[in-house]
Amino acid sequence: MSARTKARKRALDILFSSDVRGDDLAVTLAAEASRAASEPAREASWLYAREVVDGIIDHRDEIDEHITTHSRDWKLERMPAVDRALLRIGVWEILFNDQVPTAVAIDEAVELAKEFSTDDSGAFVHGVLARVARAA
Numbered sequence: 001m002s003a004r005t006k007a008r009k010r011a012l013d014i015l016f017s018s019d020v021r022g023d024d025l026a027v028t029l030a031a032e033a034s035r036a037a038s039e040p041a042r043e044a045s046w047l048y049a050r051e052v053v054d055g056i057i058d059h060r061d062e063i064d065e066h067i068t069t070h071s072r073d074w075k076l077e078r079m080p081a082v083d084r085a086l087l088r089i090g091v092w093e094i095l096f097n098d099q100v101p102t103a104v105a106i107d108e109a110v111e112l113a114k115e116f117s118t119d120d121s122g123a124f125v126h127g128v129l130a131r132v133a134r135a136a
Contacts, residue, residue, distance in 0.1 A: 003044040004108075005108060007044075007047070011049040012082070012085050012089065013032075014028055014053050015085035016085045019085060051097075052089055056092050067088070074124075082117040086125050087128055090105050090106060091129070
């Protein structure tokens with residue numbers, strides 16, 4: 001598993017934890033930063049995970065607007081928390097990270113959805129992210 005794949009999983013954990021607990025994302029990120037300081041072996045995955053989460057914090061309203069627009073009648077609050085987090089990661093990578101090819105951003109999000117969410121989540125995440133990418 002690549003460092004970026006591990007970082008996406010770590011970013012998913014941060015976003016999911018914040019969402020489920022109802023904590024501010026910046027607070028959850030700060031707590032994870034404290035934990036990461038004691039794990040130098042995981043530094044490579046931490047740096048990108050932090051970049052992803054910081055990017056989502058900086059562009060959350062725009063990211064959520066893209067998700068809402070392209071999810072075809074699914075309200076953001078009704079989506080499974082894992083799907084919501086993965087869509088935020090994917091949309092951030094598609095729109096705000098030129099270093100990640102769009103196809104990679106979509107594929108990574110879909111694979112994590114298949115692993116950690118519902119049976120239908122992979123197809124749902126793929127559909128939303130593909131529509132976001134076409135509109136970008």
